Amino acid sequence: MSTIVEILIQTFGKECVRTRDEASVRVASNWRQTEHLNCLALLRPKTTEEVSKILRICNEFNQPVVPHGGLTNVVGGVVTKPDEIALSLERMNGIEEISVQNKTATVQAGVILQNLQTVLAENGQHFPLDLGAKGSCMIGGNIASNAGGLQALRYGVMRNLVLGVEVVLADGTIISSLNKMVKNNAGYDLKQLFIGSEGTLGIITRAVLKIDDLPKSKNTAFVAVESFEKANLLLQVAKKQLKNDLTTFELLWQDYYRLMTSPPSPYSPPLPQTYPFYVLMEALGQDADKDKILFDELLENWLQDGLIADAVIAQSQQELEKVWGIRENVDLIFSVHSPVFLFDVSLAISDMDDYIKKIRSDLQQVWPSLHFYAFGHMGDGNLHLFINCGTNDEETKHLVDAIVYQPLQQISGSITGEHGVGLEKKSWLYLTRTTEEIELMKTLKKALDPKGILNPGKLLPD
Amino acid sequence: MSTIVEILIQTFGKECVRTRDEASVRVASNWRQTEHLNCLALLRPKTTEEVSKILRICNEFNQPVVPHGGLTNVVGGVVTKPDEIALSLERMNGIEEISVQNKTATVQAGVILQNLQTVLAENGQHFPLDLGAKGSCMIGGNIASNAGGLQALRYGVMRNLVLGVEVVLADGTIISSLNKMVKNNAGYDLKQLFIGSEGTLGIITRAVLKIDDLPKSKNTAFVAVESFEKANLLLQVAKKQLKNDLTTFELLWQDYYRLMTSPPSPYSPPLPQTYPFYVLMEALGQDADKDKILFDELLENWLQDGLIADAVIAQSQQELEKVWGIRENVDLIFSVHSPVFLFDVSLAISDMDDYIKKIRSDLQQVWPSLHFYAFGHMGDGNLHLFINCGTNDEETKHLVDAIVYQPLQQISGSITGEHGVGLEKKSWLYLTRTTEEIELMKTLKKALDPKGILNPGKLLPD
Numbered sequence: 001m002s003t004i005v006e007i008l009i010q011t012f013g014k015e016c017v018r019t020r021d022e023a024s025v026r027v028a029s030n031w032r033q034t035e036h037l038n039c040l041a042l043l044r045p046k047t048t049e050e051v052s053k054i055l056r057i058c059n060e061f062n063q064p065v066v067p068h069g070g071l072t073n074v075v076g077g078v079v080t081k082p083d084e085i086a087l088s089l090e091r092m093n094g095i096e097e098i099s100v101q102n103k104t105a106t107v108q109a110g111v112i113l114q115n116l117q118t119v120l121a122e123n124g125q126h127f128p129l130d131l132g133a134k135g136s137c138m139i140g141g142n143i144a145s146n147a148g149g150l151q152a153l154r155y156g157v158m159r160n161l162v163l164g165v166e167v168v169l170a171d172g173t174i175i176s177s178l179n180k181m182v183k184n185n186a187g188y189d190l191k192q193l194f195i196g197s198e199g200t201l202g203i204i205t206r207a208v209l210k211i212d213d214l215p216k217s218k219n220t221a222f223v224a225v226e227s228f229e230k231a232n233l234l235l236q237v238a239k240k241q242l243k244n245d246l247t248t249f250e251l252l253w254q255d256y257y258r259l260m261t262s263p264p265s266p267y268s269p270p271l272p273q274t275y276p277f278y279v280l281m282e283a284l285g286q287d288a289d290k291d292k293i294l295f296d297e298l299l300e301n302w303l304q305d306g307l308i309a310d311a312v313i314a315q316s317q318q319e320l321e322k323v324w325g326i327r328e329n330v331d332l333i334f335s336v337h338s339p340v341f342l343f344d345v346s347l348a349i350s351d352m353d354d355y356i357k358k359i360r361s362d363l364q365q366v367w368p369s370l371h372f373y374a375f376g377h378m379g380d381g382n383l384h385l386f387i388n389c390g391t392n393d394e395e396t397k398h399l400v401d402a403i404v405y406q407p408l409q410q411i412s413g414s415i416t417g418e419h420g421v422g423l424e425k426k427s428w429l430y431l432t433r434t435t436e437e438i439e440l441m442k443t444l445k446k447a448l449d450p451k452g453i454l455n456p457g458k459l460l461p462d
Numbered sequence: 463m464s465t466i467v468e469i470l471i472q473t474f475g476k477e478c479v480r481t482r483d484e485a486s487v488r489v490a491s492n493w494r495q496t497e498h499l500n501c502l503a504l505l506r507p508k509t510t511e512e513v514s515k516i517l518r519i520c521n522e523f524n525q526p527v528v529p530h531g532g533l534t535n536v537v538g539g540v541v542t543k544p545d546e547i548a549l550s551l552e553r554m555n556g557i558e559e560i561s562v563q564n565k566t567a568t569v570q571a572g573v574i575l576q577n578l579q580t581v582l583a584e585n586g587q588h589f590p591l592d593l594g595a596k597g598s599c600m601i602g603g604n605i606a607s608n609a610g611g612l613q614a615l616r617y618g619v620m621r622n623l624v625l626g627v628e629v630v631l632a633d634g635t636i637i638s639s640l641n642k643m644v645k646n647n648a649g650y651d652l653k654q655l656f657i658g659s660e661g662t663l664g665i666i667t668r669a670v671l672k673i674d675d676l677p678k679s680k681n682t683a684f685v686a687v688e689s690f691e692k693a694n695l696l697l698q699v700a701k702k703q704l705k706n707d708l709t710t711f712e713l714l715w716q717d718y719y720r721l722m723t724s725p726p727s728p729y730s731p732p733l734p735q736t737y738p739f740y741v742l743m744e745a746l747g748q749d750a751d752k753d754k755i756l757f758d759e760l761l762e763n764w765l766q767d768g769l770i771a772d773a774v775i776a777q778s779q780q781e782l783e784k785v786w787g788i789r790e791n792v793d794l795i796f797s798v799h800s801p802v803f804l805f806d807v808s809l810a811i812s813d814m815d816d817y818i819k820k821i822r823s824d825l826q827q828v829w830p831s832l833h834f835y836a837f838g839h840m841g842d843g844n845l846h847l848f849i850n851c852g853t854n855d856e857e858t859k860h861l862v863d864a865i866v867y868q869p870l871q872q873i874s875g876s877i878t879g880e881h882g883v884g885l886e887k888k889s890w891l892y893l894t895r896t897t898e899e900i901e902l903m904k905t906l907k908k909a910l911d912p913k914g915i916l917n918p919g920k921l922l923p924d
Contacts, residue, residue: 102810146647157645160622175898181808183606183619183844183879185658186887186894187921188903196647213702238676240748244706286702346643348564380646417645423647431649436637438837443648447909448902453710459649 004061004085005041011057012050018042022182031074031133032334032369039066039080043087048174048205051087055203055453056172058085060456067199069141070112072133074342075422077145077198077458084456089140095119104163104180105209105450116209126214132328140204146196148418150328153379154284155212158195159236163192165299166206170449176239180208193444198420199449199455215284219295222323223302223311224275230437231277234307235349237381238281241298244289248282250327251378253356254388259373260326264335267326268317270312279308279378280327283340286350325377325424330386337371339392343404346417348377353409356383362403363387382417405431421459429461466523466547473519474512476506480504491596493536493794501542505549510628510636511666514551517665517915518634519572520547526918529661531603532574533534534595536804537884539660539920540606543742546918554667556579556653565898566625566642567575567671571602590617590709595781602666608658610880613792614710615841616746617674619880620657627653628668632911638912642670643656655906660882663910664886677746681757684785685773686737693739696769697811697841700743703760706755710744712789713840715818718848721835722788726797729788741770741840742789789837792848799833805866807846808874808879813841817869818845824865825849844879847888867893883921891923 005245009017023042027034040063045051058065066080068088080086089110097106100123107116113127113134120127129142131149143165147158155161163178167190177190194202225231231251238246252260257278261269269277285291295313302308314320333340347355360372367389376383387400405415409431415430416425429438441460445452471479485504489496507513516883520527528542530550542548553574562585569578575596577588582589590605594609603609603688605627607736609620617623639652657662687693693713700708707894714722719740723731724748733740757775764770767840795802809817822834828850849862867877871893878887878894891900903922907914 017641099810101812134465146651148645148647152645156622159651160618169902173898173902174897175902176564177899178874179876180810181843181879182874183610183614183839183842184807184894185610185878185880186876187620187881187891187900188663188906189608189654189658189881190899190902192651193906196651201650288816346645348561348642350561352561377645380645381643393899408526411638411640414641414646414648416647417643418647420647421649432646434638435633437652440631440635440637440652443909444650444655444906447905 003450004063006316007057008041008054011053012043012045013211014194016044016050018044026299033225036080037080037086039083039084039086041085043085044091045087046091048168051168051182051203051205052172054176054394056167057455059171060450062451064453066455067140067144067203068145069109069138070133071135072137073141073420073422075416075419075424077420077422077455079423080187087136087203089205096206098123098125098211101123102180103211105395106141106178106206106211107212108206109143113137113142120211120212124214125210126418127161127209129158129161134332135202138142139207141206141458143195143207144197144199145420146418148377148380150384151247151249152377153249153450159192161210162191162195163210163237164208164209165194165204167194167202167204169202170451170454175202178206178208193448194345197422198422198459200303200445200459203454203455213286215286217288218282218287219285219292220280220282220314220320220323221295221299221311222314222326222379223279223281223299223308224271224276225279225307226309228277230307231279231378232349234279234302237302237307238298239379242283242295245285247282247284247369248280249377249379250280251375252278252280253326253447254278255372256375257326259336260329260332267322267330268377270277270323270326271310275309282324316456334388337388339388341397341400342388343387344416344419345385345404345408346382346415347411347413349381351411351413352378352381352383355411355413358407359404362399365402366399366403377417380417401428408432423458425436426459426461466519466525466822469519470503470505470516474505474507478506478508478512480506490654493534497540497830499548500544501548502545503547505547506553506555507749508550510630513667514634514636516549517630518617519630520915521633521913522587524913524915525909526915528917529602529606529665531571531600531606532598534599535603535607535882535884537782537878537881539882539884539917541885549665551667557666560585560587560673562587564642564810565673567673568640568668569601569671570668571605571666573601574600575601576605577590583676586676586826587673589671591620591623591672594792599667603673605657605666605669606661607882608880610839610842610844612712612839613713614839616706621674624653624657624669626670626743627656627666627670629656629664629666631664632913632916634868637664640668640670657881660884660921661909661914662921664727665916675748679750679753680744681747681754682742682744682776682782682785683757683761684732684776684788685741685743685761685770685774686733687739687741687769688737688771689846690739692769693741693810693840694739699764700760701841704757705743705746707747708743709746709770710742711841712742712840713788713837714740714741718835719788720835720900722791722794729784732785732788733772737771738758742785766776795835795848801850803849803854803859803862805849806844806878806881807847807866807870807875808844809870809873809875810813812877813842814840814843814845814909817873819823820869821866825851825862828861828865839879841878863890870894885920888921888923889906890901
């Protein structure tokens with residue numbers, strides 16, 4: 001047993017400090033990973049003061065620390081090396097304050113997203129971050145990775161939902177920046193530094209989040225459109241006519257829809273499989289009767305105008321689960337294909353159609369029996385791709401990465417819209433960010449974490 | 463003539479470099495200031511490369527540089543000392559690209575806000591930052607000060623409207639971070655550092671801004687309410703019923719309304735002067751007919767329900783100008799009272815009423831013949847106060863500051879919602895930010911501008 005682990009056990013006790021062997025019962029430090037955790041120790045502090053003390057000790061010992069939330073990261077952002085300490089926020093899971101009047105919730109970083117949503121719903125309130133991993137991802141991780149998800153079209157990404165944070169710096173300094181105001185220009189907006197920095201600049205321990213009234217209506221439609229242009233026109237029209245009730249606008253390319261509505265998928269196709277594009281759209285509102293009338297009326301108009309080719313409106317919980325399942329149940333891809341590479345690109349809506357055509361074609365030239373699935377948050381300019389080309393060795397992965405990422409440089413797209421960089425994308429960061437930007441990121445890292453103990457090797461290129 | 467000015471003239475020519483005497487014809491480097499500019503030289507670069515070269519030279523010479531936009535700052539943020547160089551972005555005023563499809567505008571930092579609005583309107587587009595100074599303030603300054611204004615309720619503050627920036631660092635490094643995507647998690651979001659940093663971390667030279675379709679309807683009402691609680695209830699109800707068409711919700715306390723609707727003001731009172739509170743509300747929409755019908759109907763309902771006590775709907779351009787004049791024409795205060803102190807506090811809506819009562823009362827105890835006017839962006843939790851207590855000597859100013867600012871500490875408010883810190887508020891920053899936060903700000907300043915040449919003495923406490 002190494003000296004630092006002994007010191008940590010002496011200082012924080014066995015409930016907080018799990019040794020390498022004890023920690024190794026835990027599976028995964030990455031989405032869909034089945035490996036066991038391999039780290040020097042797993043720390044589970046209960047308070048911000050404990051996080052502060054831990055980091056002070058680790059900083060003294062030049063001991064790398066990898067912050068852990070719900071372990072739903074998909075880019076290797078929470079992977080530990082054997083000599084690194086994992087610091088989990090799982091025991092800091094208190095919802096400390098909900099202000100219905102001022103529309104804020106103050107929570108510890110280890111609160112699971114869905115738990116927060118449930119408690120808020122009991123108070124008639126709504127936290128609008130929504131993503132597939134909500135049952136296990138934690139608020140601290142959502143902030144550190146600037147999560148996006150299914151309602152960003154209306155509410156923005158996590159950055160737009162955070163009013164204040166409490167963060168512990170590498171040297172143990174506690175930055176209490178728990179602002180609750182919508183507008184505050186009193187000096188630098190420090191929270192912005194930590195949002196989306198993937199645990200490399202500080203460990204988030206608490207946050208003040210913006211909340212909203214719980215919606216009183218939910219109207220959901222699954223529609224087919226005859227072209228990408230019509231999908232885009234529908235998005236523009238729906239935004240105007242539904243105003244900010246339009247919460248979700250998810251585009252599905254035909255291949256993905258067919259996969260999700262053919263055996264072994266449990267979902268039968270709600271619409272014929274012959275259309276080139278499908279859209280899942282949802283509006284959340286405050287007036288159950290009026291909202292439903294308007295939604296149905298708009299769908300009817302769009303059908304008559306030929307803006308949409310076909311449509312189903314979810315009329316029951318079962319139908320709702322089905323259309324959402326078709327969009328969300330990506331595990332099905334893995335039951336049909338293996339291995340699968342996952343991508344998360346961001347680009348102008350006007351570039352999307354051509355981009356997908358180009359990379360599908362480029363990939364098919366190399367792997368004629370390719371499986372290629374595209375869908376995503378069209379309204380946010382953010383698409384996910386699932387690609388199967390038979391193997392997943394290093395060389396194949398690099399070639400697929402190159403084909404997917406390189407065209408983004410010319411169209412000023414991004415190698416990641418919401419998943420972040422982690423380990424997997426850092427060597428491609430130069431496609432999306434300039435040399436000077438990356439140097440400035442390194443300057444910030446050095447200023448805040450001079451010894452480089454926080455999540456080393458993640459996000460920043462070597 | 464000092465060596466550095468000679469070098470600058472040799473390098474950039476007389477069109478770019480104005481000497482101290484030449485620069486002194488320029489009036490003001492602060493709102494309502496009538497002093498002449500007093501600086502070592504005034505530089506007016508035409509390109510980002512010139513800004514870069516200038517900063518490289520100044521950094522070598524340890525030469526302080528104060529960035530200048532439209533000089534509408536109200537907190538001393540652009541004041542120069544005699545040995546400082548003013549760097550004006552006024553000649554970098556190009557609107558470089560408007561993408562109607564992708565809803566972005568790429569502009570140079572010296573573009574005047576109103577000019578951008580005009581050009582966008584010609585293209586059916588809308589940039590929703592709106593503030594009194596729009597005829598002279600520049601986009602670069604709007605970003606550096608994270609401007610708020612009259613439509614932040616709907617569109618957010620400048621931080622929410624900026625997608626990308628180009629910035630020159632103190633050593634001349636050009637950071638080209640002209641992102642056009644809504645979602646981009648490829649590394650640290652560097653633009654956030656510079657937004658609201660008041661020119662202390664870098665000089666903004668270009669920006670990518672979010673734009674929106676030009677509204678097709680504008681409905682504006684001036685209403686009276688019988689209590690603060692009713693004003694707040696109205697805000698909540700209006701947000702739900704008008705959805706995100708509700709763009710402006712400005713609260714006026716009675717004293718301010720009386721001042722603005724009594725001689726020598728040119729405005730006659732559109733509503734009796736006897737109500738405790740008045741609200742200017744405006745909705746911008748996309749359907750002229752429907753929007754007007756809904757707006758009128760809602761007003762009628764609110765009157766019948768007793769939510770509002772009285773109302774006028776602006777039916778002509780003249781009436782529109784009048785109700786907006788009553789809210790916006792603050793110059794009238796200065797024609798009646800002198801000297802006047804201006805404040806810009808941020809706090810929870812639930813604290814507003816008590817806070818205003820308390821500080822009015824505290825001020826009146828010291829200055830029984832006080833004039834005290836309060837109004838502001840209620841929906842954003844941001845109020846402006848205009849206070850006249852007879853004199854404006856240092857001691858009086860300090861005492862008024864203390865009475866206005868100190869109660870904010872206990873209610874976790876902020877000494878500035880949108881105006882920023884500049885010179886005027888830096889000694890009060892500790893009320894709103896912790897010691898550790900201020901130290902972290904200084905760490906960032908040192909990392910980005912080690913010699914401290916950029917806008918020295920502003921924002922950060924000594």
